[in-house]
Amino acid sequence: MKKFLxxxxxxxxxxxxxxxxxxxxxxxxEDSKSNEESxxxxxxxxxxxxxxxxxxxxxxxxxxxxxxxWDTTARMAAQVLNEEGIIEESIGVVNKEGAGxxxxxxxxxNQEGNPHSLFVxxxxxxxVPLSGQSEHGHEDFTPIANVIADYGAFAVREDAEWENxxxxxxQMKEDPSSVTVVGTSSPGSMDHIQFVRFAKAAGVxxxxxxxxxxxDAGGITQVLNGSADVFSTGVxxxxxxxxxxxxxxxxxxxxxxxxxxxxSEFPTAKEQGxxxxxxxxxxxxxxxxxxxxxxxxxxxxxxxxxxxxxxAEIRSNYGWNEMYMGSEEYKNFLDEEKENLKGLLEELDLxxx
Amino acid sequence: MGAxxxxxxxxxxxLSLEGIMFVLIGxxxxxFIGMLPGLGPISAIAIMIxxxxxxxxxxxxxxxxxxxxxxxFGGSTSSILLNAPGISGTVASAFDGYPMAxxxxxxxxxxxxxxxxxxGGTISVVLLMIFAPMLASVAISFGPPAYFALMLLGxxxxxxxxxxxxxxxxxxxxxxxxxxxxxxxxxxGTARFNFGSANLLDGIDFLVIALxxxxxxxxxxxxxxxxxxxxxxxxxxxxxxxxxxxxxxMSGPAGRQSFLGFILxxxxxAGATIASFISYITEKKIAxxxxxxxxxxxxxxxxxxxxxxxxxxxxxxxxxxLGIPGSGTTAVMLGAFLVLGLQPGPMMMTDRPEVFWGIIAxxxxxxxxxxxxxxxxxxxxxxxxxxxxxxxxxxVIMFSFIGxxxxxxxxxxxxxLLAFGVLGLLMRMFAFPAPPFIxxxxxxxxxxxxxxQSMTISGGNISIFFENNISLxxxxxxxxxxxxxxxxxxxTKKKEA
Numbered sequence: 001m002k003k004f005l006x007x008x009x010x011x012x013x014x015x016x017x018x019x020x021x022x023x024x025x026x027x028x029x030e031d032s033k034s035n036e037e038s039x040x041x042x043x044x045x046x047x048x049x050x051x052x053x054x055x056x057x058x059x060x061x062x063x064x065x066x067x068x069x070w071d072t073t074a075r076m077a078a079q080v081l082n083e084e085g086i087i088e089e090s091i092g093v094v095n096k097e098g099a100g101x102x103x104x105x106x107x108x109x110n111q112e113g114n115p116h117s118l119f120v121x122x123x124x125x126x127x128v129p130l131s132g133q134s135e136h137g138h139e140d141f142t143p144i145a146n147v148i149a150d151y152g153a154f155a156v157r158e159d160a161e162w163e164n165x166x167x168x169x170x171q172m173k174e175d176p177s178s179v180t181v182v183g184t185s186s187p188g189s190m191d192h193i194q195f196v197r198f199a200k201a202a203g204v205x206x207x208x209x210x211x212x213x214x215x216d217a218g219g220i221t222q223v224l225n226g227s228a229d230v231f232s233t234g235v236x237x238x239x240x241x242x243x244x245x246x247x248x249x250x251x252x253x254x255x256x257x258x259x260x261x262x263x264s265e266f267p268t269a270k271e272q273g274x275x276x277x278x279x280x281x282x283x284x285x286x287x288x289x290x291x292x293x294x295x296x297x298x299x300x301x302x303x304x305x306x307x308x309x310x311x312a313e314i315r316s317n318y319g320w321n322e323m324y325m326g327s328e329e330y331k332n333f334l335d336e337e338k339e340n341l342k343g344l345l346e347e348l349d350l351x352x353x
Numbered sequence: 354m355g356a357x358x359x360x361x362x363x364x365x366x367x368l369s370l371e372g373i374m375f376v377l378i379g380x381x382x383x384x385f386i387g388m389l390p391g392l393g394p395i396s397a398i399a400i401m402i403x404x405x406x407x408x409x410x411x412x413x414x415x416x417x418x419x420x421x422x423x424x425x426f427g428g429s430t431s432s433i434l435l436n437a438p439g440i441s442g443t444v445a446s447a448f449d450g451y452p453m454a455x456x457x458x459x460x461x462x463x464x465x466x467x468x469x470x471x472x473g474g475t476i477s478v479v480l481l482m483i484f485a486p487m488l489a490s491v492a493i494s495f496g497p498p499a500y501f502a503l504m505l506l507g508x509x510x511x512x513x514x515x516x517x518x519x520x521x522x523x524x525x526x527x528x529x530x531x532x533x534x535x536x537x538x539x540x541x542g543t544a545r546f547n548f549g550s551a552n553l554l555d556g557i558d559f560l561v562i563a564l565x566x567x568x569x570x571x572x573x574x575x576x577x578x579x580x581x582x583x584x585x586x587x588x589x590x591x592x593x594x595x596x597x598x599x600x601x602x603m604s605g606p607a608g609r610q611s612f613l614g615f616i617l618x619x620x621x622x623a624g625a626t627i628a629s630f631i632s633y634i635t636e637k638k639i640a641x642x643x644x645x646x647x648x649x650x651x652x653x654x655x656x657x658x659x660x661x662x663x664x665x666x667x668x669x670x671x672x673x674x675l676g677i678p679g680s681g682t683t684a685v686m687l688g689a690f691l692v693l694g695l696q697p698g699p700m701m702m703t704d705r706p707e708v709f710w711g712i713i714a715x716x717x718x719x720x721x722x723x724x725x726x727x728x729x730x731x732x733x734x735x736x737x738x739x740x741x742x743x744x745x746x747x748x749v750i751m752f753s754f755i756g757x758x759x760x761x762x763x764x765x766x767x768x769x770l771l772a773f774g775v776l777g778l779l780m781r782m783f784a785f786p787a788p789p790f791i792x793x794x795x796x797x798x799x800x801x802x803x804x805x806q807s808m809t810i811s812g813g814n815i816s817i818f819f820e821n822n823i824s825l826x827x828x829x830x831x832x833x834x835x836x837x838x839x840x841x842x843x844x845t846k847k848k849e850a
Contacts, residue, residue: 065761066399072688075403097761099554100537106551131542133554180810186542212497212806213539216622217677217684227496227810236691240676240698317694350542 052293054116058091061119063104065097072318073148073282074120080310086301100124100189102134109136111287115294118144122282123190126338130345131188132352138338142290143330145302146283148315149323152194152253153235153266157223158245165251166272168230169202176208182219182228187211188350191219194253194278195232196344198269201276207348223247234280236319239263253278258321281323283330295327359702360482363710367718371412372711376719379416383423384726387439388431390564390756394424394440398685402692410693411708415715417689421682422474422665422716425625426723429466429658434459434737435749437568437756442625442661444563445633448788449646449653451567456649459735460593465651466658467727468595469607473659474720476611477618477666481713485674486702492619492671492679497806498818500622502827504800507627507792509834510634514788522789525780529793532557533801540805552765559626561766562794564753565773566780566787572746573778593731603655606636614660618667621679622799625661625668630792632660638834647788666716673697673709 062074071093078091096104101124111117121138129137154165162168172179176199183191192213196206214222220237222228224246231238231247235258241247243262251269252258255277258266269276284302286294305311306324315322325333345351366372386392398417405413428439433450446466453462480488495503511526535546536556547553595603610632617628636656637646646653671677676698678684690697695708702709740748757770780787811817818824 066396066685071399072402072692075399076692079403079406095762097555098763099551102551102554103763133537133544134551177812186537186539188542210809210812212809213542214497214802214806215539216681217671217679218497218622218806220675220677221493221621222496222806224493225496227498227806240696240700244699246699314692317692319691 052115052291052297054087054089054297056089056116058087058089059117060091060093061104061108061117062093062095063097063101063107063119063121064095066095069150069282070101070120070122071095076314077120077147077284077305077311080308080314081301081305084305084308084310086304086308100128100133102128102136105134105136105140108285108287109140113289114287115290118284118286118298120282120284122150123280123337125285126334126341127189127193127345130338130342130353131350138285138334140288141285142288142295142327143334144284144286144295144298144327145306146281146323146325146330146333147302147306147311148282149321150280150282150319151235151258151321152190152278152280153233153238154195154198154250155223155231155233155238155242155247156229156250157226158248160229160248162250163248164267164272165198165269165274166202168250169199169204169274172199172204172209173202176205177210179230180210180212180228181230181232182212182214182222183232184213184215184217184219186213188345188348190280191232193341193344194280195230196348197278198251198253198274198276200344200347201269202274206344220247235263235266239319242266260316260319263319279323281325281333282320283325299326356483356486359706359710360714362707363712363714366411366707366711367415367714371409372415372715373718375412375416376419376715377722379419380423380426380719380722380726383420383425384427384723386420387424387427387429387443390431390437390439390560390568390752392756392759393560394421394682395685396759397424398682398689402685402689405689406692408693410690410695411711413693414686414689414695414708414712417686418669418712418716419719421686422662422719423723425661425665426467426470426474426720426727428661429470430463430734431752433462433466433654434735435568435745435752436571437749437753438560438563441559441563442629442664443657444559444567444626444791445629445657446654446661447567448633448657449648449650452647453649453651453654454735454738458591458649459738460591460731461595461599462649462654463731463735464593464595464728465599465603465654467724467731469603469655469658470662471720471724472607473611473614473662474666474723475717476608476659477615477663478713478717478720480612480615481666481669481716485670485713488619488670489674489699491616492621492675492677494823495620496821496824497803497810498821498824499827500620500803501800501807502818502824502831503620503623504796504803506827506831506834507631507634507796508800509831510638511789511792514634514637514786514792517784517786521783521785525785525787526789526793529790530797532562533794533797539802540809550765552763556798557769558757558760558766559795560760561757561769562773563791564757565770566777566790568749568753569770569774570777570781570787572749573774574781575742575746577778593728593735599651602651606632606652606656607659610636610656610660611663614663615667617660618664619670619679621671621677623664624680625664626795627799628664628667629657629661630795632656634792662720669712669716673701673712675699676701 060074060078062071064070074093078093081087096107108119125138128134185191192211200206219231223231242249249266252266257264386397397420425442428443429446431437431439432443432447433454436447436451438444450462538545614628617623633656636652637643668683671679672683678687757766807817
């Protein structure tokens, strides 16, 4: 009897370990600790030689839980980088979830100069610090390369009174609070800000816009059942409903029409005389103080990733667009974008640096 | 293609050798993950996504769906045996399952859970097959006012969850409400009650609270009262054979709550956790002997178990027919669809019928597998309770800690777990019931958000709650539910007089 129990216990434990092992998390977290210790020597040693290559496993942090956009990007990029042999060292994806990314960012901020620890991020790394919810912003890290662009869309129910974005904004100029806008995230974050940006460009009083935040797919539901009027979201979230004729996309936030079936039917705001754009870019960063050689190494590798066929297929499945920017260009883009967003948040009284 | 042809195609896919194999892998992994506190279907499926890349999409999805409902099926095991819920959907199963196991009827409790889960799973899959296309409209029929009213109805049952003092139940619920407000407020984007700590910005995870209030508090209580009969003293696991009267007793709740759970599962945002609670409460309300609940009632176990499994199938309605993910797990599943080159939504049933019907048919088969897998294992799993008490206590503590750590890999959450353990112990010592706390926490957050969404939409006009038929009916039901117990007490008093 006792023997049986011991075996049962053992099986339980083993199974548990296996389950954890599958997540890569436990292991890579320990890896990262040893990373910290060995970093200094390796980076110094390599810097002298001119060319730099990683000499240990690379940790790729998704500053969010499993399953979200960052996590997907990190896992897919890691897979292609390894499987296509672009990077030899094995890349382990680690989830550092919490506080809209702030937990993950502060984790990386503590790894100054460690060239074996990268992370994926997008607009929230600009917006979250501006709203005062993260000590760290993009300035505290080394932008390595941007790889993906996503665009936003504004959609209404198919029987709504507005045929296009200009009509909607015309009405909102008269009475901004006659329209309820719904998005997934809270005020001051992406869904809200992208709408506000276009509304401002069209001359709407943005301080009076009624915005509701509805997580768990509440946004599309509320537009379909008529509780809210306009759904401000990523374009991928509305394609299928638009194809089925349930909703009408008033405008997408890209400068030019997107490619693809149904997608190409969505008008841009620019066509309608509203000269504004919003890109939900997504790319890779490293900790502060990486050497030029290290940055150059990763830049080339991410460019290879971006140009690979395997990644192109993943992009098209998810409806992402290609948008490669090298480190220098990326940094300038981010600085400029942050200034722009700062102005908007200030006007909305949401700035809290 | 008609629905019948579709179903036939679906079974062809699900009953192929490959289909059966992947269903089996899915439900097996799912059961296992469900049993371990903390590890849930979300992370399991997210990890599977890159692995399944390049696989036949239908098979990959059949397997992931199996993980999802398998986890809900298996999640009750640790709730019943250890008072440590495996996943959030099975917290309510501990209310009566754990007392039952303590009475030496662990085998029976697990059998009831397995059979109720099977009933819930099967009835809901049948509903899914017949009504999926039509039910899509149900999924989007609830606006913020209706959600608010639904949560209100759920909360109207707080008093009925108390044993003894109603005031203590209310106090317990108020604390639950307060805890639910911690974190970033979605409607304004400002942080509330986080005391400047980034760790609290996302609020507190439900499982941290559930494991603290139930598992940790329970082991503390045991250590303090070593001589009393409780966990680990249940040397008897009892027979898992159910008598005719047992079947009779569970058939009502399991049947009814399969329907209710399914409907609640369809609503985005509600999901298995809320469904299991609401089912538990409804059964208690309509029971002839509501006093049995919480003390090992068969009905009290069958109801949430049927309901959470039914809700899981329900969650596939908006996902498959609208492309709307109503919960964290279905959101990850949506990601899986996309990477496999499929777009769930209104067009899927016509574009890719073999995927649509294949998944549904596989769920039917998966439920049969789950029953076959689980029933014979019960005597072995239940023997966990015969482990000497000190070892069992350490095991519960270990699983709770690993489980919480696995949620977000945050050490801070471990301190929170301890804090809730202490709170749970104090509540127990002073006879404050924990279920109202838990209920207020899960319903409270959603109730507040939907209330404020409604207020923003209406510009602060309260009449929005009475203009919509669904919310009006639900509000009337909540009012009745508040008044009914009062009338009942007055009447019994009159009789006594």
